[in-house]
Every structure is written in C-alpha cells, then in structure tokens.
Amino acid sequence: MLTEEIPPEAFMEGPPPEADLLLQRTLGTVRAERTRAVRRRGRLAAAVTATLIAATLAGGVFVGQGLGGDSTHLFEGGTAGGARMSVQMTNTDGGVRLVATVDGITDGEKCWLVVRTKDGRTITAGSWLSHDRSVTLPAAAVVDARDVTGVAVMGTDKRELVAAQVDNT
Structure with missing residues (x-):
C-alpha cells in the first residue's frame, strides 16, 4: 500500500x-x-x-615617501669621546620624519632623541636603551623643518650625549 x-x-x-x-x-x-x-x-x-x-x-x-615639495636634509655630529650621530630629516605635512643613526654611547644608557627648535623648545622624538652597537632609530616630531636647529641625544640626567646641528647654509 x-x-x-x-x-x-x-x-x-x-x-x-x-x-x-x-x-x-x-x-x-x-x-x-x-x-x-x-x-x-x-x-x-x-x-x-x-x-x-x-x-x-x-x-x-x-x-x-612623501609627495612633491618634501625636502630631506642630512646632518652629522660627534663628540671628543667618540660618540657619533647622523640624522636624515625629511619635511612632511605636519612635521618632520627623522632617521637617526647613533654610535658610541655607553652601553646600558637610557637615551632620548630630542629635536631642538629656533625658539628654544626641545621635542622628544624617540627613546631607547643603548648597547655596544650603533642604533638606527626612526622617529618623528610635530615641528616644521625650517624651525629645527638640531637633533640631540640626551641621557637620563638631561645631559647631552651627542648632538648634530642643522647646517643653515
């Protein structure tokens, strides 16, 4: 059925x-x-x-990489104690982009990368703990490249370890 x-x-x-x-x-x-x-x-x-x-x-x-109109500056500095620094600074919209290569800083030192301006300000752009090799540090700061007078590495006690001045020529 x-x-x-x-x-x-x-x-x-x-x-x-x-x-x-x-x-x-x-x-x-x-x-x-x-x-x-x-x-x-x-x-x-x-x-x-x-x-x-x-x-x-x-x-x-x-x-x-930046649109047309950006400019890149390269400047270097050093100390008698053997610390060296070279900085590549690129002007971008809204600030500067930095690539700093630092060598010769005492191993274990706490370091701050600071940007110095014409009006006396210091702007912290990066920090790291140094070691016995050179370090390449990408960083940025909100400041116009025309206002930058130099870049420095500062220690914990606010002493300058090495600096590079912008060549205004």
Whole structure:
C-alpha cells in the first residue's frame, strides 16, 4: 500500500527509457555553460581585486615617501669621546620624519632623541636603551623643518650625549 504512493520513476536509475535525450543534452550544455560563466566571473573579480590591491600599495608607498615639495636634509655630529650621530630629516605635512643613526654611547644608557627648535623648545622624538652597537632609530616630531636647529641625544640626567646641528647654509 505504501509503494503505491511512490511514483515508478523513483525506483529507476538514470533517466527513464522514454525520456527525451535531446532535453537531457540541452540541460547538460546549459549547466556546463553556466559553470564556465561563474568561473570566468570569479577569475575576473580576482584579477580586478589583485589590481586594486597593487594600486593601493603602490599609492601608499608613493604617499609614504612623501609627495612633491618634501625636502630631506642630512646632518652629522660627534663628540671628543667618540660618540657619533647622523640624522636624515625629511619635511612632511605636519612635521618632520627623522632617521637617526647613533654610535658610541655607553652601553646600558637610557637615551632620548630630542629635536631642538629656533625658539628654544626641545621635542622628544624617540627613546631607547643603548648597547655596544650603533642604533638606527626612526622617529618623528610635530615641528616644521625650517624651525629645527638640531637633533640631540640626551641621557637620563638631561645631559647631552651627542648632538648634530642643522647646517643653515
């Protein structure tokens, strides 16, 4: 009695013998074309996404290096005790970006990198604990490059360990 409710097609494997083979082939072709179209759209979306990411990264590098009008200054200083410092200062929108390389500071000294301005201010741009090797410290300060007179490394007791003055020539 229960088997009377189930259609006879449910007990068959594959299409019934009297099925329209043309319809089956047409449906198979449509399915294959749809699969190809979906894959093609996926590849196109992936290519567009990769291009956008590459363009964004390239734009970020360009902006990170600074747009036209930025100027870079390099100045150096040293002490009789053998401490040396070279500073690369780049003027950016909103401040200066510094890369200071310091060598010859006593091992274990707590150091602050400070920027000195024409009006006598000192702006802390970075800090570190010295060691027996040279250190390269990227830093930044919110001050116009035209106002900078020099960069110094200060110790914990506010004594100057080494300084580099901006060459205003």
